[in-house]
Amino acid sequence: MQLLNQTLAAIKPLDEEAMARAQAHLDDLTKPPGSLGTLETIARQLAGIKGEVPRRLSRKTHILMAGDHGVVAEGVSAFPQEVTPQMVLNFASGGAAINVLARHAGAELVLVDIGVAAELPDLPGLLKRKVAAGTANLARGPAMTREQAIAALEVGIEVANEKIAAGSELLGIGEMGIGNTTPSTAILAAFSGLPVEKITGRGTGIDDQRLQLKINAIRQGLEVNRPNPEDPLDVLAKVGGMEIAGMAGVILAGAASRVPVLIDGFISGAAALVATRLAPGAKAYILASHLSEEPGHAATLELLGLKPMLTMQMRLGEGTGAALGMTMVEAAIKIYHEMATFSQAGVSGALDS
Known part of the structure; x- marks a missing residue:
């Protein structure tokens, strides 16, 4: 029971600031906001879990x-x-x-x-x-x-x-x-x-x-x-x-x-x-x-x-x-890190969804 109780006590909320930063980056990618749906949700959640979206999963x-x-x-x-x-x-x-x-x-x-x-x-x-x-x-x-x-x-x-x-x-x-x-x-x-x-x-x-x-x-x-x-x-x-x-x-x-x-x-x-x-x-x-x-x-x-x-x-x-x-x-990690932003791609303005 001790291990279970220690584990329960160690569970903390997601990092909201990291999720906000991730969302800002996702919104700046060369696509209409939210248009990659669940892939964007996954990336944002990973940021909240890890403090940032990892570049790769080593294991x-x-x-x-x-x-x-x-x-x-x-x-x-x-x-x-x-x-x-x-x-x-x-x-x-x-x-x-x-x-x-x-x-x-x-x-x-x-x-x-x-x-x-x-x-x-x-x-x-x-x-x-x-x-x-x-x-x-x-x-x-x-x-x-x-x-x-x-x-x-x-x-x-x-x-x-x-x-x-x-x-x-x-x-x-x-x-x-x-x-x-x-x-x-x-x-x-x-x-x-x-x-x-x-x-x-x-x-x-x-x-x-x-x-x-x-x-x-x-x-x-x-x-x-x-x-x-x-x-x-x-x-x-x-x-x-x-x-x-x-x-x-x-x-x-x-x-x-x-x-x-x-x-x-x-x-x-x-x-x-x-x-x-x-x-x-x-x-x-x-x-x-x-x-x-x-x-x-x-x-x-x-x-x-x-x-x-x-x-x-x-x-x-x-x-x-x-x-x-x-x-x-x-796939969500690659989208987050490998897609160009509007400024990087030289695309002016946001795309319509």
Whole structure:
């Protein structure tokens, strides 16, 4: 708990003066004001985080948290729990979508076993930080103890701090865990009060029968556990997941160290809900990469007050959208530093938008 409390206390507001300077420069570039939209927003946010828009990102790290969920016993997923460790092995061998897109973005991929319900071999790039071998069934009782939830948050903080200390200037988060859209939906429902049937999606492609089982499991979990939305740790422990907690910890660590964090889709959005309820100031350090096809994701981003960079009909997870978002961040940096200003280009007057 000490590490968590220290991290929360270290989160400070953005540098408003740096953002104003960045905005003035953006407005002087040879384009109508605001015409590059989200790219300008990203540059301004980077200035607020770093004190100036960096000329380049020397190191980028994508952190993928893996954990299992006892609620799969309720029949909420089309895939068995054994797929989680199988996919971690695929990540380690470089064959998954996130491997391809992390390479495309020039980002280091770090795998973290925070709660896989199997013993994994020693693998390149795999950190074994297991809090427990999966969560308990949230439909029947708390998914985790409060102590486990805190421990999982602190794993995320520790991994992020290690990568930041090694020079990482941009973090992305992603996950692997069969059944994890179920706790994510439960977290969203607990914080928002939205009807479960309106925000529950098909995850990996479940049929109507499994969708109803999923809705029932989430409703039952909320009824049995009664998570307190005023206590984010209570929500996380009772209806969350270890990989969700780990990603929330990465967000908090990034905010505390003034390093931007790219969130991915629905599950990392649930992690962002937890992080920003623990520390509202952490929101300023989050970049939303894309809008997932999962119905709960749009509601999550609205609750967070974040706008996604991309809409690409994706719903894979793993942090695939976050990896693509890294390329958008680098594009924003290049626009800021490589475009000419009106005076430099010898263009008189401002252009009409």
